[in-house]
Amino acid sequence: MSQKKEKIHIICHFELQNALCGNGNSESVLAQSGFTGSSALLVIGDSKKAIFVDSRYTIQAQKECPNFNVIECSSLTFKNEKIRQWILDNFGGTSQILYSAKEVSHSYFEQMKEAFPDAEIIGSFGEPTEFKFLEGGYRVQEPSVLNIHEHLSTETTNQKLDSESLIAESDKAQGIWKIEEYPYQYAGQTFANKKNAFIKKITEDLLPKNQWAFLITSPESIAWLFNLRVQGKTKNCSPTFPSAALLSQERTFLLIPENSINFDLEDFKKVTFFQKNPIFFEETLKNIIEKQENITIFYNEKQISQSFFDTLEKGNCKLISAKDYCMELRGEKNEIEIENAKKIHKIEAVAIIRLFVWIKEQANITKVKEYDILEKLEEFREQSTCYKGPSFHSIIAYGANAAIVHYCPTKEKSSSVNTDNVLLLDVGGHYLGGTTDMTRTIWISSKTKENDNSNNNYCEVPAEIREAYTNVLKGHIALAMATFPQGTAGNQLDILAKQFLWKNQKNYSHGTGHGVGNYLAVHEGPFTISPYNNFGFKRGFFVSNEPGFYKKDHFGIRLENMMVSEDLAAIMDNSSLEGTDFKNRLLLKPFSSSKVEGAYEATNKFAEEIESNENTTNLPVINLAIIGRPNVGKSTLTNTLLGRNAQIVSNISGITRDTIDFDWEYAGRQFKLSDTAGIRRRAKIDDYLEKISVSKALETIDFASVCVLVVDATELEKTDYGDLLNQDLNLASKTIEEGRCVIVALNKFDLIKKRTELKKKVVQTAQNVLSQVPNVPIISISAASGYGVKELLESVIFTEKTWNKRIPTAKLNSWLKEFTGKNPPPASSTFRAKLKYITQINIRPPSFVVFCTRAESIINSYQKFLINQLRQAFKLDGVPIRLHFRKQKNPYK
Numbered sequence: 001m002s003q004k005k006e007k008i009h010i011i012c013h014f015e016l017q018n019a020l021c022g023n024g025n026s027e028s029v030l031a032q033s034g035f036t037g038s039s040a041l042l043v044i045g046d047s048k049k050a051i052f053v054d055s056r057y058t059i060q061a062q063k064e065c066p067n068f069n070v071i072e073c074s075s076l077t078f079k080n081e082k083i084r085q086w087i088l089d090n091f092g093g094t095s096q097i098l099y100s101a102k103e104v105s106h107s108y109f110e111q112m113k114e115a116f117p118d119a120e121i122i123g124s125f126g127e128p129t130e131f132k133f134l135e136g137g138y139r140v141q142e143p144s145v146l147n148i149h150e151h152l153s154t155e156t157t158n159q160k161l162d163s164e165s166l167i168a169e170s171d172k173a174q175g176i177w178k179i180e181e182y183p184y185q186y187a188g189q190t191f192a193n194k195k196n197a198f199i200k201k202i203t204e205d206l207l208p209k210n211q212w213a214f215l216i217t218s219p220e221s222i223a224w225l226f227n228l229r230v231q232g233k234t235k236n237c238s239p240t241f242p243s244a245a246l247l248s249q250e251r252t253f254l255l256i257p258e259n260s261i262n263f264d265l266e267d268f269k270k271v272t273f274f275q276k277n278p279i280f281f282e283e284t285l286k287n288i289i290e291k292q293e294n295i296t297i298f299y300n301e302k303q304i305s306q307s308f309f310d311t312l313e314k315g316n317c318k319l320i321s322a323k324d325y326c327m328e329l330r331g332e333k334n335e336i337e338i339e340n341a342k343k344i345h346k347i348e349a350v351a352i353i354r355l356f357v358w359i360k361e362q363a364n365i366t367k368v369k370e371y372d373i374l375e376k377l378e379e380f381r382e383q384s385t386c387y388k389g390p391s392f393h394s395i396i397a398y399g400a401n402a403a404i405v406h407y408c409p410t411k412e413k414s415s416s417v418n419t420d421n422v423l424l425l426d427v428g429g430h431y432l433g434g435t436t437d438m439t440r441t442i443w444i445s446s447k448t449k450e451n452d453n454s455n456n457n458y459c460e461v462p463a464e465i466r467e468a469y470t471n472v473l474k475g476h477i478a479l480a481m482a483t484f485p486q487g488t489a490g491n492q493l494d495i496l497a498k499q500f501l502w503k504n505q506k507n508y509s510h511g512t513g514h515g516v517g518n519y520l521a522v523h524e525g526p527f528t529i530s531p532y533n534n535f536g537f538k539r540g541f542f543v544s545n546e547p548g549f550y551k552k553d554h555f556g557i558r559l560e561n562m563m564v565s566e567d568l569a570a571i572m573d574n575s576s577l578e579g580t581d582f583k584n585r586l587l588l589k590p591f592s593s594s595k596v597e598g599a600y601e602a603t604n605k606f607a608e609e610i611e612s613n614e615n616t617t618n619l620p621v622i623n624l625a626i627i628g629r630p631n632v633g634k635s636t637l638t639n640t641l642l643g644r645n646a647q648i649v650s651n652i653s654g655i656t657r658d659t660i661d662f663d664w665e666y667a668g669r670q671f672k673l674s675d676t677a678g679i680r681r682r683a684k685i686d687d688y689l690e691k692i693s694v695s696k697a698l699e700t701i702d703f704a705s706v707c708v709l710v711v712d713a714t715e716l717e718k719t720d721y722g723d724l725l726n727q728d729l730n731l732a733s734k735t736i737e738e739g740r741c742v743i744v745a746l747n748k749f750d751l752i753k754k755r756t757e758l759k760k761k762v763v764q765t766a767q768n769v770l771s772q773v774p775n776v777p778i779i780s781i782s783a784a785s786g787y788g789v790k791e792l793l794e795s796v797i798f799t800e801k802t803w804n805k806r807i808p809t810a811k812l813n814s815w816l817k818e819f820t821g822k823n824p825p826p827a828s829s830t831f832r833a834k835l836k837y838i839t840q841i842n843i844r845p846p847s848f849v850v851f852c853t854r855a856e857s858i859i860n861s862y863q864k865f866l867i868n869q870l871r872q873a874f875k876l877d878g879v880p881i882r883l884h885f886r887k888q889k890n891p892y893k
Helices: 028-033 055-064 081-091 106-115 163-174 191-205 219-226 278-290 306-314 325-331 335-361 370-381 399-403 463-480 490-503 604-612 634-642 688-702 713-717 723-737 755-769 789-803 809-822 860-873
Strands: 007-013 040-044 049-053 069-072 096-100 120-124 131-134 137-140 179-181 212-216 228-230 244-247 252-256 271-275 295-299 317-321 387-390 395-398 421-427 429-431 438-444 483-485 513-515 524-529 542-545 548-551 555-558 561-568 579-585 622-628 660-666 669-675 706-712 741-747 778-780 835-842 847-852 882-886
Touching: 007 028, 028 040, 040 081, 049 055, 049 081, 055 069, 069 081, 096 106, 106 120, 106 306, 120 306, 191 212, 191 219, 191 244, 191 325, 212 219, 219 228, 219 244, 219 325, 244 278, 252 278, 278 306, 295 306, 306 317, 325 524, 335 370, 335 421, 335 429, 335 438, 335 561, 370 395, 370 421, 395 399, 399 421, 399 548, 399 555, 421 555, 438 555, 463 490, 463 542, 463 548, 463 555, 463 561, 490 524, 524 542, 622 634, 622 688, 622 723, 622 789, 634 660, 634 669, 634 706, 634 741, 634 789, 706 713, 706 723, 706 789, 713 741, 713 755, 723 741, 723 755, 741 755, 741 789, 755 778, 778 789, 809 835, 809 860, 860 882
Parallel strands: 007 096, 049 069, 096 120, 212 295, 252 271, 295 317, 622 669, 622 706, 706 741, 741 778, 847 882
Antiparallel strands: 007 040, 040 049, 131 137, 179 228, 212 244, 244 252, 387 429, 395 421, 421 438, 483 579, 513 524, 513 542, 542 561, 548 555, 561 579, 660 669, 835 847
């Protein structure tokens, strides 16, 4: 052991994403070592320096940090005896440990004190005028504290800056922050809802008796809670921003960068905003706390920086450590978030498939570099209007580079793609509606079907790679198909993915899966699938599934999908045991076949099918109900549709007493055809059996997709088209009120003499009676001869498709902006409602919510006008539309 005690400098780049850093830890590690990974611990002394990394980054650190001792550790905290012992062996226990208080958490600071009880641990923090700027990060110091940066690499220039220069440099490094609201249609909850849930969790678990507040310093938690994101792309691949929040039941204080608000403050009436340069956050927090008396402040010791903790400790308040309740709440995704995730993964799949097609089409693959593939991927992604940028630095790795778990090519440092080795792509994107993360490994071959004259497969893969790929894929499938009790932890599931590698004495040392945010961090806690995580899974967790295998200097294989944990009613034949599974897999990009060449077979046609949402393999069954008054030809129409005499037909009304269902197929669509009993006015029904028949017929309507209302045209011709037709259309109106589609079939039309006149009067009456659904299809048919039946069926299929239509939110809001610009809501008294945004919340029928101010002031005539314009703009004729106006209520108003 060395007898000389040295001063050492600790730089962390893994444990804390604090308020100053905002969308990623500082780049101090990069500035001092050249290491580009996202997890490392630097120990720098006068005589030696080391970089500690986990197994993901060992090879990378050896390549990027030739002047450092590279030491692999399972964890990078001072609880790890390996780190502590190395420092003792090389620095004799140290006399001083120097660190940045803005980048080290309070819990890590406590670990340093416990690991080195005899050392003087000095943090760099103090008054704003004493800040020192260092490229890649910020440092502050009190005049009485040693300048710790004198001990850093001489390659870094230390320069004392005055306040104006400091702020200018800060703005330059941090960028211009513009923060926008993340709409309800993507978040699925309002800020008020989330805050209520947050406060409920605190009061249930902690039950504080005195006045309290909770300090949140996690940028992800703040962005999630307040439904705020950074506008546009960020270089650090995160839509978060420097921030800190202090929440109580009565008040909320939010610290954000100055000049960053780009959203409507109406939804945050009980929030006090402080727009400051992030380097002044501690001073602002100190001023807030000084105004509170006898307050208890909860904080998370792993997320609060030591500089923030020092500020709290100097205040007149009681401090209690607690878990981050936002992390747990944001981990369990709601239905809107899950549905949006499915949509954005389809969009991502289109970009990935087209990328693989592009790779296949390269005549000379050796001229393509890894970075060229990255740029092409971004080009395909940019075709989507909801794309917001990569969710992490893309991993495009060929051959030996694929063995570096987190290898990221740059324009300056990028290998050429050659042949006869693997190409690994681990990529993810941020979209309005969610975040993606995917990995595929494909084989790049020099052989083709055309130039291979041997009997070997044209894409022959070495046995070692084939075996490794197969075992990784088998492990991925095993985890993806897992069914398990709720509360099962990640460390219990990890073995499912590794079992096939273990049987062949192989392994991988990174985690198997991690949580993923909703347009937030691509790595989201508190759950992971790894040997070290004991947090239990619940419904609605987004988690990755990414086993792998790596052979240094040769190749690497990793296969990854995102999955959603879902509820199961019961498992293991135990009805009281709630279960969960991962069978809802999000990404649609196929894996390679067992020969590893299947990815080349992806085509633009498949991508276009996904993009246009026209894949008909899972189209729903059309529940088609034939309804109408007695003896109008319903059973005759049923027989004609089925092509057989399935129903008894008679001139005597009331033969059909019960609803009879038939399974039937037409034009590739599956139908459930229901022939119902005749429905008359209640006043004319006196037979008990008829009452039951009518009741069952009405019940059938409730479960139908489309109802064909059969009307006897010959009876209409005998009347003035008034009362008799109105009676039929009143039934249609009630059907529409249930949200079902109606098509009017004018039966026996071949027997009508004045067809044009009759049709015109029927259409006119229908427009008056069914004003809530303009342009209800009216088809002339003859059930007996088959005349017009094909047109009727085509109308049924088209109407059912419209009934299931989903309109992209971006298109809806673009339309709403243009519409309200020309046709704003009428003013009520001195105020006018403001229509903020619109989203479709359901199909069958199409249902929309308009979020607005003063919803109660919007008059009925304007609502109907808005619905009709919506119908015209998006071709929703012939189906009911439900439109709701909702105000984002603030419970503290």
